[in-house]
Amino acid sequence: MIAMMSPGSADAPGLPAGECPVAGTPDSPPGADRCEDRLARVALMRMAEAGDPVMGRLIRAYGPHGALGQARRGVLAPEFVAAEEAVAPRRRTDLDRLAASWAARYADPAADLAQGEERGARLVIPGDAEWPTQLDDLGDTRPFGLWLDGRANLRLSCLRSVAIVGARAATPYGTTVAADLAHGLGSRGWSVVSGGAYGIDGAAHRGALAVRTPTVVVLACGTDVCYPSAHEELFRAVRGRGVVVSEWPPGSHPTRLRFLVRNRVIAALSRGTVVVQAAVRSGALNTAAHASGLNRHLMAVPGPITSEASAGCHVLIRQGKAVCVTSVEEIVELVGSIGDDLAPEQRGQARPHDALNDETRRVLEAIPARGAAGPAAIAVAAGVDLTTALGCLGGLAAAGFVEAADRGWRLRRRG
């Protein structure tokens, strides 16, 4: 398989990267166009910051190839600059500097494609069969392309998926809950999307892998960079059954900014985001904000109020931003199709005495919690006549609720 082909993109041209001309004409055949777009997007993924909305709008206005032409020159078309100034008033010099920084970061996309292929990754871009179209909801900040490494088809894996996110510094309660929820979602045919960090992220993927469900790791570095390095084994397992995703070129290292930028992809890929544990200020709440902004379902798992690790979840619940969820059923009820996946209402176990009629129940209630009472006293306490009380007591004794005692009737202790 070549680097630029994805398992699901049978309609993508089969040209090796080296045969794609970087420059093309409007009359070039569709296959060549597509190939050109692909190379242009690879170049732009290195030149612009992931999620840069200015680049997003440049691509929308001029196509990937046209955008690349301007970015390489470091000079933007005057009408684009005018449109940008209308979108967000800014100093002309800011746009000039942005374009200059793009130009400074240009590198041969064919080399990136070759390097990606060599390291086992494939590129998918908008229009490919494997492209998850729900990313289009990101508008101007939609990824320019995605590098994928793993056996699963990203688009199919994310059709019914839930993001499970939370703190790196999770407690055993948090990792247990994350793994259990992922496990339960996997058992019900839902896949999991998360980052690749310690704590909640890792536990969620492990829970999903335990039921052999495709799980999606979205990284803030190249798919070939193992961060954190202790997750090498985990990422290998994910590649075997799920897929590792990145919008950065092979070899890219993570930065704090990239983790935050990456979070919008986690939120956009899935139908809803569950925050399992999060401090009041944490990256997980950033993902949560993206989920809300994208009109995805936002859910939070409550925890002990004595634990800082759940404080962010409680803030989301208190502010009405997240729905409090306590089980897989409740999650599936939210993200699932209406009518298909309704959560069973939490109910206590029905107790035998629910079946008693009002009169009999009042007689039962009138029997003291400790000691015994005579039938006349019970009748008075229950507000029924003696004959009624005696009838009820007989029935209650037969049903095992009460028993005769030295001084009347008493409750029968179970066990």
Add this chain to the structure above:
Amino acid sequence: MIAMMSPGSADAPGLPAGECPVAGTPDSPPGADRCEDRLARVALMRMAEAGDPVMGRLIRAYGPHGALGQARRGVLAPEFVAAEEAVAPRRRTDLDRLAASWAARYADPAADLAQGEERGARLVIPGDAEWPTQLDDLGDTRPFGLWLDGRANLRLSCLRSVAIVGARAATPYGTTVAADLAHGLGSRGWSVVSGGAYGIDGAAHRGALAVRTPTVVVLACGTDVCYPSAHEELFRAVRGRGVVVSEWPPGSHPTRLRFLVRNRVIAALSRGTVVVQAAVRSGALNTAAHASGLNRHLMAVPGPITSEASAGCHVLIRQGKAVCVTSVEEIVELVGSIGDDLAPEQRGQARPHDALNDETRRVLEAIPARGAAGPAAIAVAAGVDLTTALGCLGGLAAAGFVEAADRGWRLRRRG
């Protein structure tokens, strides 16, 4: 002090119980009237089930003395029966049986008053200075009277009070939270109302007593009956600084029905109810329902979703019936006066780099999480020119964020 006098009811007549005529005329002087009402209510507290709305309406229609006359005869006035049938269609025989059961339970109220006095309790009835007028919100199910035992004035204690309720089978998490919340409320001048059970109830009172705040125990048995018996020491401490409350005559034993009936008083006495832990089906949720029905604030404390003991709290939060609360401040914000008691918003600690300007922050973010990078690479990654990058790096080094390394600049590890 005589039994019928409460510390706060200086306006009540000082006649000993024995001198109160049970029968009276419309022309009897106010003092005698009051005394008569008092005796009549004591009799009715034994004859009717606490909270019986039919008796509540009978008292409203005929006054305590008039209601007692009909109840002793076991015969209700025809116009009252007609009105009852209009309120709630029922078989005539039901009302006849109810009245007959009242008559059957009559006992000399002077004896009850004497017994209460002997056992250290005092009676308060509507109109007394110590009567908590918020109980009037209970309408037809308002208690006929209350027996009190303890140094605190019930009305004053409940002016700023919060009910803390929950499971008997509480976990250590639940009892810790109950005690902490009660302690915190007491420190802020709020008193606590609860039952007398093991688990959450007991922990709440202990937390309140630890800051020497009046705490209110509402029992489902006579104030002289210690249930559960292991709480004898606790109830003694409550009588010393707070008050023990009951709507049943001295010597009455608890029944399951009485616990449920009692719960409405806990909810009505306080400005809001906090459910600390509750199984999906539990008495605490009954108190919660009363609180909602009375338009009191209903709050629930979240907990681990792995614990059945918090499942009822989560149901209340999920259904939007209760506000999720995680601290004393959040409780006080709800039940307190607007503007007076606003909870501080939960915020993470501000981090030093919040103060950096955008350009400097981007330079900081561009430095790899691991290893070092040269200033040119950092400038490109940050999208700034080299001069700007060098300027920012100098500032960041001075502020302790970064340090020079063999091959450029790296993040400075703290500690």
